[in-house]
Amino acid sequence: MSRSTKETSILDRNILKQRSDQVSLSAFSYIYSELVQYHQSRVSNISELEEKLASAGYGVGFKVLELLAYRSRENKRETRIMSILQFISSIAWKALFGKAADSLERSIDHADEYMIFDYNPVTSIYVSAHQSAADAYISGVIAGILEGAGFTATVSAHAVQLEEGESRRSSIGLPVKKDKAVFLVKFSPQILERDTTLER
């Protein structure tokens, strides 16, 4: 009897949201720690490590943007700064990390800077030092999404002290985190200009 060899190409796969899309935290952490260790042995300082991790996330950003825009079935593109940032902090964050980002704020001192907060980003749950270096991967993803949508921006990860009254998130068995991660998004001047002309 002939064995039916059904070759399914990737162009046949279903890309709408499925249960099998979820990946365990340990699987992700193992692979990600390998990625970080691989780069750590090949760079000479921490900012180079951040650059390498950010460029690893950059390509992911473009693809995430296309996939999530397709899944939303709205056939619309984001054209304003606020709407693309809201897309990133709610839809993209939920698809990537299972929950929306903790907050999105506009900087008071600089008109071109915005901040996305996350109390415990998945890339640095098990990192004890240089938390913001490990989060550079997520900055890369954000930068990729923005560049793909036509908003050139530089994104960097920082760790800021938790303020009074803010709940401290921690994973089971790990010490309580003292900082929250903030992703600083700085748009280039042409993008701000374009956004203000669109407002009129």
Next chain:
Amino acid sequence: MNKQESPLLFLIVGRNEPLYSSEFISNQKPTSDSITRQHYFVMHSALDLVDKFAFTYPQMYLKTVDKVNHQMVSVFLTASHVKFMVLHSGKGDDVLKQFFMEVYELYVKLSMNPFYQFDTHITSKDFDDRVRVLGMRYLL
């Protein structure tokens, strides 16, 4: 005299250059019906108009952006600004929209391949075959 069917050209354009192109010719006569350089020129000149609409019109399907003599250029612009462009003469809006939606689905699935880098030439034979089937079904 038979009405001349103008050829159809479908291009996928990235940031700097076309990533994929395919031609659909209804009658197989290789005479004046073939795709000429002028067709590519018309597509190229329509790019400026696409950029103009990119941020003022939030829909992905931009309908007909340019009209030169009897030829029209219709464009579908994805979330990451990849342009699907069709050069045609008088195809209906809904037919074109269905074609674009099907190609969009194929493109998103193709870009899920981790080995496919964004904004590079599309060399997948499978993708090419499927787009041709769609073109035959919707555009001819």
